[in-house]
Amino acid sequence: MMLDLSTPQAKLGFVIFAGLIGFFLFFPVYWLLISSVKPNAELYLTRPTLFPESFTLDHFRRALFEGGLLLQLGNTLFVSLCSAVLNATLACYAGYSFAKYRYFGRKPIMLLMLSAQMFPFGLLLITLYPSFTTWGLLDTRGGLIISYVVFALPVATYMIYSYFSQIPNELIEAARADGAGDLRIFHTIVLPISIAPVVTVVLYSFMWSWNDLLYSLTLIVSEDKRTVGPGLLLTYLNDSKADWGGAMAGSLLASLPVIVGFILLQRFFIQGVTAGAVK
Known part of the structure; x- marks a missing residue:
């Protein structure tokens, strides 16, 4: 049976469902990116930050060299x-x-x-x-x-x-x-x-x-x-x-x-x- 997306409720439900799947798939990638540029002091905060308060490339330098x-x-x-x-x-x-x-x-x-x-x-x-x-x-x-x-x-x-x-x-x-x-x-x-x-x-x-x-x-x-x-x-x-x-x-x-x-x-x-x- 085909999913009917003609009603506003169905469209809203589809968008919410797709958003949840996208969050589940891409949030770990986002967390990987921001954690790689956070300094160690910010990484180990009790309340983690969703956006880096300060920026560093020291982790990449140490990883490479x-x-x-x-x-x-x-x-x-x-x-x-x-x-x-x-x-x-x-x-x-x-x-x-x-x-x-x-x-x-x-x-x-x-x-x-x-x-x-x-x-x-x-x-x-x-x-x-x-x-x-x-x-x-x-x-x-x-x-x-x-x-x-x-x-x-x-x-x-x-x-x-x-x-x-x-x-x-x-x-x-x-x-x-x-x-x-x-x-x-x-x-x-x-x-x-x-x-x-x-x-x-x-x-x-x-x-x-x-x-x-x-x-x-x-x-x-x-x-x-x-x-x-x-x-x-x-x-x-x-x-x-x-x-x-x-x-x-x-x-x-x-x-x-x-x-x-x-x-x-x-x-x-x-x-x-x-x-x-x-x-």
């Missing part, structure tokens, strides 16, 4: 880019195989891969930790990259599979009739028309890796390999201190790369998400 944030951002960028590219590459090949080839065990294998999403993050980590210890991948960037691929690959594969299933088989058969091999068809015909879902998978994998805390906190113990999530937690919020101003400034700086990347690529992201919705 004293808290090791630049090193942590570099580690996070490297790990996130590698895991996103590797995840997208594997998802493209697996999704194309499930969508365009018919072989024994195709559906059970795909369902088995998707079933990995039913397990909590921690349970997968429990199985990865002893394996990485045995293989010598603990406290390495390679091990962290593999852990991200393990979690993100099932969803990425299904997203790519949904798009590849819509590509007409006649297009592939025509290329085969012209003498093109399977790899050439995939690389020169299928991939060029699949930019949107591939970008979507890359963004999904990148954002998941960038925002991770549990895996990076458990699998990485060296300070020179530490990523942003554990870095902010252990630097500003630990047993000995709680520097909320520095944590807010560091969190804001750490969010900027993902925000900028999403703004630049949101058109492809939306196209990729909706590509498999309607056939």
